[in-house]
Amino acid sequence: MQRFHTRRVITSVLTGCATATLMVLLPRAVGTTWAAVGEVLRAVSMPGLAALTVLWIAGLWSHTFVLAASLPGLTKRRGLTLSLTGSAVANVLPLGGAAGTGLNYAMTRRWGFSPAAFGGFLAVTTLTNVVAKLGVVAVALMLAPTMHSATALPIGRTGLALIPVLAALAAVAWFLARPSAAATTGRRLDRLLGFFRRRPMLALSLPELRISVLRVFRRGWRRMTLGMVAYLILQLGLLWMCFQLLGTALSLPILITGLAVERLLTLIPLTPGGAGVVEVGTSAALVALGGDPAAITAGLLLFRGFTYLLEIPVGGATLAIWCLRNRPRTRQAAGTTV
Template identity: 60%
Template sequence: MMNERERLSGWRRRLLTSVLSALVTGALVVFLPRAVGSTWREVGNILARVSVGSLILLAVVWLAGLWAHSFVLAASLPGLSKRRALTLSLTGSAVANVLPLGGAVGTALNFTMVRRWGFTRNAFGSYITVTTLLNVVSKLGVIAIALGLVPILHSAAAFGPSSLLFLPVPVAVLLGVWILADERAAKIVGRQLDKVFRRSRLEERLPRFRRTTLHLMRTGWRPMTGGMVAYLALQLALLWLCFQVLHVPLGLAVLFTALAVERLLTLVAITPGSAGVVEIGTTAALVALGGDPAGVAAGLLLFRGFTFLMEIPVGGVMLAIWTSLQRRAQAVAA
């Protein structure tokens, strides 16, 4: 009886969290034009300029970016094909973009898929460690370059003192680098975490993960680096094209700063996929850099339509196909 009551209570909490998260996301998106001094009518008029040919071009660039990122994922899990890496990326993103704190659910889904493909639990743990580290470091790298351009672009207003809120992120990265650089650090951190999480055995497991992670990075650093650089370049190209097809003139350097702000805000997991937070924050930064409010809002919504919204149906279809294939395989085996 108690277990049934606990399950019902947990289900209600998850439902309430989902509803609240959806309401917050919707409110932020609806508020977007007003937040930068525009209206939805003005934004809609600009979005109406997009042709079918332009949408196809944007979709091709978006898919090319995902394909480039699949090289990073495949190198982080030796034996994983590019096609399966792309499947992991899109299905995990689809779940993460729909559910509150969906990143954990997406990771669990990817773990199930990887195990069905014959990979071990430890291999998946190393894969998650490496890909998470690379994603965070790449975002911080873009932010660091953009901050270096601040004196040239006079774009400090795009960041402001609120960037101090993200100080824990580089601190966490530095901690990870320290663990990778020194096995004693891995044991010390693991020992301290064992005191917090009883029976976690991290003092024993963390050094082992460290050795596996270093081996992956030594053997796969070329495709990891090349894939990540190509992915970020294609993200910037997609952002630039979104404004070009809308005939909203913005310089490439300004858009790079906007991409840095967008990368920064995706680290804030208040809503699924940071939806609403990214749109308002990045649009406000572009307006502060001299962009037209309606044009900036339209361009960014078009960009997020591909990098956030499009991942949900495409990832959902890929998940449905994978599930169907698994059921068919199980039926044949039976």
């Protein structure tokens, strides 16, 4: 136990240092300075921040349709609670996705959902989010040749880059469409992991998981699709407005490319919420496509201020309220009620 605690502390320190280093070096990595970035950010007005807040809230609310459809019986208000609290934990702790999942599990159990129902919910939402991110990447790659900077991204090269993305999406479709796919995948993974554990588990659990996922998809795929599409459109609108408020106009293909890079980098859990990695990687990609370094960095920091930073205090406050409302009741005095 002591060894685990020490390892956790070391991991936290290292990821914190990595995040701080990446953020400090962010302007230099794209060819600008913090002074220039700060000068651009001064153009943001209070009405502009209010408009961004409305867009951000609308995006979060649209995503609750996906969550509610993934766990029958879950209300959108509770779905929003799961989203905010899970994101707050994931954005603060190293490898915080697991901690956020544990917190969401405790919440759903408190609300009366079974472990099996939460397992299906987790599988469906994870799969939906990954497919949505890969879908944005696919759209960005298909639009790349239409950009003014297409000389850097010729159609042949983007076609090659599109192959692994489409292959990943096809693999998901194959897994869901063929009953034997889950069993085959499970057996191969069990064989691969046989050095670490003796009992084969995935050959049995993956087919059951596939059935659970398909059951949820058949019942709620329309709401999931509409909710996810609306969420991505609102995220794109938030990114567009961040740059518009700073006086920087980016074309639709470049905006989609920026969103695709940002979504893809959030899949890499090197730092909490991808902090530092996402900012450096996405800024570098947009600057490479012809954007002004200071304006691109400022716009992306403003965007991440809503999609990453603001989720921490709002999610933390939501978690505090939930804990107060669901704290264990102590033994009360005779005749006293709460």
